[in-house]
Amino acid sequence: MHFLKKIKKIQSISRFAVIISLLTLLNIACRSLTVTKVESSNIRMDSTLRVVPDAKIESVIAPYRLILMHEIKEVLCSSKAPLYSGRPESPLSNFCADLVRNESDSVCLKQFPSIHISIAMVNRGGLRVPIPKGEVKVLDMFELMPFENEVVFLRMSGTELRRFIDHMAARGGEGVSGMNFGINENKGINPVIEGKPLDDSKIYWLATSDYLANGGDGNVVLKEITERVSSGIKLRNMFIDHLRKLGHQGILIEGKKDGRIYDAK
Amino acid sequence: MQNRREFLRLLGAGTVGAVALTTPLSGFATHKPEHITILHTNDFHSHIDPFAKDAPLNANEGGMARRAAFIAKTRSESEHVLLFDAGDIFQGTPYFNYFKAKLDFELMTMMGYDAATIGNHEFDNGLEGLESQLRFAGFPFINSNYDFSDTILAGKTIPYKIFRRGGVKIGVYGLGVELQGLVDSRNYGNTRYNDPLLTALKMEKLLKEEHHTDMIICLSHLGYSYKDKTISDKLIAAESYHTDLIIGGHTHTFLKKPDLIRNKSGKEVIVNQVGFGGLIVGKIDFYLSR
Numbered sequence: 001m002h003f004l005k006k007i008k009k010i011q012s013i014s015r016f017a018v019i020i021s022l023l024t025l026l027n028i029a030c031r032s033l034t035v036t037k038v039e040s041s042n043i044r045m046d047s048t049l050r051v052v053p054d055a056k057i058e059s060v061i062a063p064y065r066l067i068l069m070h071e072i073k074e075v076l077c078s079s080k081a082p083l084y085s086g087r088p089e090s091p092l093s094n095f096c097a098d099l100v101r102n103e104s105d106s107v108c109l110k111q112f113p114s115i116h117i118s119i120a121m122v123n124r125g126g127l128r129v130p131i132p133k134g135e136v137k138v139l140d141m142f143e144l145m146p147f148e149n150e151v152v153f154l155r156m157s158g159t160e161l162r163r164f165i166d167h168m169a170a171r172g173g174e175g176v177s178g179m180n181f182g183i184n185e186n187k188g189i190n191p192v193i194e195g196k197p198l199d200d201s202k203i204y205w206l207a208t209s210d211y212l213a214n215g216g217d218g219n220v221v222l223k224e225i226t227e228r229v230s231s232g233i234k235l236r237n238m239f240i241d242h243l244r245k246l247g248h249q250g251i252l253i254e255g256k257k258d259g260r261i262y263d264a265k
Numbered sequence: 266m267q268n269r270r271e272f273l274r275l276l277g278a279g280t281v282g283a284v285a286l287t288t289p290l291s292g293f294a295t296h297k298p299e300h301i302t303i304l305h306t307n308d309f310h311s312h313i314d315p316f317a318k319d320a321p322l323n324a325n326e327g328g329m330a331r332r333a334a335f336i337a338k339t340r341s342e343s344e345h346v347l348l349f350d351a352g353d354i355f356q357g358t359p360y361f362n363y364f365k366a367k368l369d370f371e372l373m374t375m376m377g378y379d380a381a382t383i384g385n386h387e388f389d390n391g392l393e394g395l396e397s398q399l400r401f402a403g404f405p406f407i408n409s410n411y412d413f414s415d416t417i418l419a420g421k422t423i424p425y426k427i428f429r430r431g432g433v434k435i436g437v438y439g440l441g442v443e444l445q446g447l448v449d450s451r452n453y454g455n456t457r458y459n460d461p462l463l464t465a466l467k468m469e470k471l472l473k474e475e476h477h478t479d480m481i482i483c484l485s486h487l488g489y490s491y492k493d494k495t496i497s498d499k500l501i502a503a504e505s506y507h508t509d510l511i512i513g514g515h516t517h518t519f520l521k522k523p524d525l526i527r528n529k530s531g532k533e534v535i536v537n538q539v540g541f542g543g544l545i546v547g548k549i550d551f552y553l554s555r
Contacts, residue, residue: 053330
């Protein structure tokens with residue numbers, strides 16, 4: 001009996017020893033790994049790669065591509081020259097802002113007769129690519145305006161509009177229509193609305209996107225405006241419909257600079 | 266229960282050690298280094314097809330089928346590959362406007378993406394527009410600084426994930442950009458934005474000290490660097506202690522090679538970003554030894 005106990009004791013001691021040695025090994029095995037070498041390369045996915053495009057991936061894309069090709073290859077109209085963006089004004093931003101003002105005013109005439117759209121604004125940052133020379137397709141409109149923004153109308157006092165013009169001046173100009181102003185030291189100089197000097201006591205209606213009206217792209221002034229009418233029209237669809245009309249009438253897109261925003265230093 | 270399981274797991278590892286005892290101990294010193302390959306993309310923006318043949322820039326470059334072939338080739342050359350995306354998968358071609366993210370997510374799943382983080386454009390169709398697409402993604406979205414608990418995204422993203430590849434434990438966390446002023450407030454609803462730097466410090470400490478990871482990766486959609494003090498990948502790198510690699514996005518920065526930034530513990534952090542549109546894939550090979 002006593003002997004057995006002794007054996008058990010020896011066993012437990014040896015078991016203890018085994019555990020200790022295991023733990024020592026464990027310590028070596030678990031000593032954390034450290035990075036000893038790093039190699040890096042940023043690899044262009046172009047024809048120099050010498051890989052065959054993955055056939056399985058291609059076969060998944062193919063049916064989707066077919067649907068898209070059908071939808072987006074429609075030619076809407078043509079343009080004389082490419083329309084590029086720039087500041088303080090540019091052929092692209094002027095063309096787009098004019099389009100939004102004219103189309104919005106027509107929408108109001110039919111749906112909201114009490115509203116006359118005097119001015120429009122599109123942000124340069126929202127116009128993602130130039131309008132190409134020649135055929136302009138639905139696809140080009142998706143690339144120009146990929147975002148699902150809606151056209152909205154904002155009721156502004158002359159004072160609010162003056163602050164908004166200062167904001168656009170501080171940003172070096174934006175896409176505007178129905179207004180002229182100079183830029184000096186981040187301020188809008190001599191603002192003229194529809195041919196008349198800005199009147200602080202007058203009410204003006206602005207057409208723009210819901211993104212900007214909600215304060216997007218730093219538009220704090222627009223965010224504070226409480227009276228808003230939603231058109232229910234997507235900005236991109238407004239463009240597609242307008243360009244299709246131009247195409248039917250055989251009118252070429254033409255963008256030009258006309259000095260609506262100028263350096264007044 | 267957790268402790269007991271942990272103990273048993275450790276004993277299991279011990280047995281492996283005991284087997285190793287039969288071979289010379291020096292075997293540990295000459296052990297072949299562990300090799301982990303990280304592949305990454307950012308700001309893919311639905312560029313499913315290569316850029317058009319007549320595109321003014323990057324004509325014929327990119328495309329998912331080519332990227333998939335490159336990834337497959339890399340997997341055949343390297344045993345342990347992790348594939349990540351740093352956000353802004355959404356928006357940029359009609360594929361997104363017509364099909365939302367279904368095709369992007371399904372193709373990324375086929376390519377074996379291990380995780381992605383959330384970019385600002387993932388909110389373009391609102392929280393519903395993101396939530397409704399997640400079922401097509403066979404990989405998790407990792408973000409550590411957006412609090413979605415009061416939104417429909419609650420519980421649908423994860424703050425971090427630990428990957429085991431070979432003998433290496435890799436911890437990954439994610440950082441998203443400030444949404445206010447950048448994204449329509451209706452589109453992010455009750456999402457709360459937490460400070461990215463404080464979040465990064467908390468995450469790397471957790472991954473290092475509690476999970477004992479060997480490597481820590483940050484998937485960031487903050488942007489590479491700004492002229493002002495806006496929080497960026499470069500600032501996170503300089504202020505962190507344990508993060509080894511920051512995979513960035515948002516600023517569409519084309520880095521010729523990854524940047525090296527010295528962190529608070531004197532180690533170099535790798536900061537990388539690969540432009541946009543799936544034009545480039547970043548490849549970083551880590552070799553680790555004991």
